[in-house]
Amino acid sequence: MRFRSAVTHFDDRGSVCELFDERWSWHDEPLVFSYMFTLRPNKVKGWGKHMLHEDRYFVMFGEMEVVMYDTREDSPTKGLLARVHLSEWERRLMCIPIGVWHANFNPGTKDAVIVNFPTQPYDHGNPDKFRLPLDTDQIPYQFPPGVNGW
Numbered sequence: 369m370r371f372r373s374a375v376t377h378f379d380d381r382g383s384v385c386e387l388f389d390e391r392w393s394w395h396d397e398p399l400v401f402s403y404m405f406t407l408r409p410n411k412v413k414g415w416g417k418h419m420l421h422e423d424r425y426f427v428m429f430g431e432m433e434v435v436m437y438d439t440r441e442d443s444p445t446k447g448l449l450a451r452v453h454l455s456e457w458e459r460r461l462m463c464i465p466i467g468v469w470h471a472n473f474n475p476g477t478k479d480a481v482i483v484n485f486p487t488q489p490y491d492h493g494n495p496d497k498f499r500l501p502l503d504t505d506q507i508p509y510q511f512p513p514g515v516n517g518w
């Protein structure tokens with residue numbers, strides 16, 4: 369998991385924030401595809417896992433907690449759980465390694481708006497996505513009461 373902090377430029381007319389630039393050399397994979405998604409308060413998208421691409425998130429508005437669980441056999445962090453808080457008030461890129469389970473939770477009070485720059489374009493006919501239900505016993509994590517999603 370890696371991060372790159374972003375700078376938001378404000379002036380009396382509004383703001384500007386660069387999202388992704390290959391010249392930053394932040395990630396080995398090129399910019400090939402992007403999409404936006406939203407997440408409503410107290411909702412979760414996940415658990416998901418990808419075996420062919422990495423997610424590269426950028427939270428534009430609101431906040432999102434990314435909960436990750438590593439089951440990769442050869443990983444030094446196998447069996448570890450991590451929670452990362454992303455928000456519009458500390459904008460940054462974050463990438464999730466291939467094969468790591470993750471779930472995106474909105475702990476805030478407004479819709480979160482996120483851009484994802486996956487390292488591969490979405491395959492509409494055969495998405496690179498594995499799912500587990502939020503209450504799976506394969507991942508040692510429970511979201512707070514009242515939180516739901518899939």
Ligand SMILES: Cc1cn([C@H]2C[C@H](O)[C@@H](COP(=O)(O)OP(=O)(O)O[C@H]3O[C@@H](C)C(=O)[C@@H](O)[C@H]3O)O2)c(=O)[nH]c1=O
Pocket residue numbers: 403405413414415416417423470471472490497518
């Ligand atoms: C991700 C994606 C989905 N879709 C469509 C497919 C489907 O009809 C609808 C919702 O798809 P999903 O349920 O996969 O969307 P979503 O649950 O938001 O998927 C996301 O979940 C989190 C946990 C992740 O890991 C992300 O990588 C992504 O897979 O949007 C696209 O057209 N393009 C895309 O790039």
